[in-house]
Amino acid sequence: MKKKSIAIDMDGVLADVEAHLITYFERDFGITILREDIQGLTEEEAFHGREKVMSVLNSKDFFRTLPVIEDAVESLKLLQENFEVYIVSAATEFPLSLNEKIEWLAEHFPFINWQNIVLCGSKSIINTDYLIDDHPKNLDFCMGKPIMFTAFHNAKKENYLRVNNWKEAVAVLKEAV
Structure with missing residues (x-):
């Protein structure tokens, strides 16, 4: 299957x-x-x-030195047991970020295959069963089921299924299996 x-x-x-x-x-x-x-x-x-x-x-090393959100690493490992996981980032808006994001992912998420990393301009091309994103502008084009990850800038948005952290995200997706 x-x-x-x-x-x-x-x-x-x-x-x-x-x-x-x-x-x-x-x-x-x-x-x-x-x-x-x-x-x-x-x-x-x-x-x-x-x-x-x-x-x-646009500062050098800004994206390379980002802290990891709590429970993200463990959650993606769990999700990989039942899902094909892709990391998708609209990175081309910040050209310095391309290499920094690849290095960051290699350090913090080495279990994600390079073939499952998509650095793009518009996420409207992404066709997966689920999209977890913090920006409604990306979720608006989701071809599958959109899931909004809570962030300061989307606190007043109510258009999508919302998860506040990685434990909630895993719980929602476990129900989908």
């Missing part, structure tokens, strides 16, 4: 971009940002404008 497939976003789902942005903003701009103060805001609203956000996201 063929396994069902899952596409999993990297930034904000496997990698804690929110925590990293907060650290960078304190270090680079002297601006202290608290997680609870940015719930429901866009990246630009939370992080003082598009220009500042883009300067941080």
Whole structure:
């Protein structure tokens, strides 16, 4: 029997971009940002404008040094038992990130085969049974079942099945087997 497939976003789902942005903003701009103060805001609203956000996201090593979201590694190992797991990242918007993301995945998720890593521009080309992502703009094009991973910028969105962490994601997907 063929396994069902899952596409999993990297930034904000496997990698804690929110925590990293907060650290960078304190270090680079002297601006202290608290997680609870940015719930429901866009990246630009939370992080003082598009220009500042883009300067941080285009910094060398930003994507290479992202912290891993709690339970992500163990959860993907569990999911691989019953699903074909793909990591999908809209990485081409940040050209410096391409190599950094591959190195990051190799370090933290060495059990994910290189053939199951998709770095793209638009996720509208992805055709898997499930897509776990933190951005509604990516879930809008999901050809399978969309699952929204909670992040500060989607806190007010209610269009999709929501999971708040990896334990919840695994529970939802175990029911699908």
